[in-house]
Amino acid sequence: MFIPGGLHAARAERHQLAQIARAGADLFEIGLAHHDASLDGPVIQAAYHRALIRGNVLARALRAVEHAADLRPTVVMTY
Structure with a gap:
């Protein structure tokens, strides 16, 4: 299951990951937000944009990982 790292607050992201794991995900792919996500579609680009606006992208993504x-x-x- 692909998750853009750092998109949500840490508590919400932990809850989301736990719910997805309970639902049967076999593995997680955490995306590190990048300002030029041109290889991804518009939904992931928008998620990365929102994560970048929140700031501290690397620290937040590492907590998610x-x-x-x-x-x-x-x-x-990552790119």
Whole structure:
């Protein structure tokens, strides 16, 4: 399951990841927001844009990766 890292507040993101894991996701792919996500579609581009506006993208994405890795195998997607 692909999740753009740092999109939501940390508590909400942890809850979202836990719910997705309980629903049966086998692994997580956490996307690190990038200002030029031209290889992605408009939905992911918009999510990355919102994450970048929130700031602290790397720190927030790393927290998401850390939590996701506690739940399921996890990979990070970046440009």
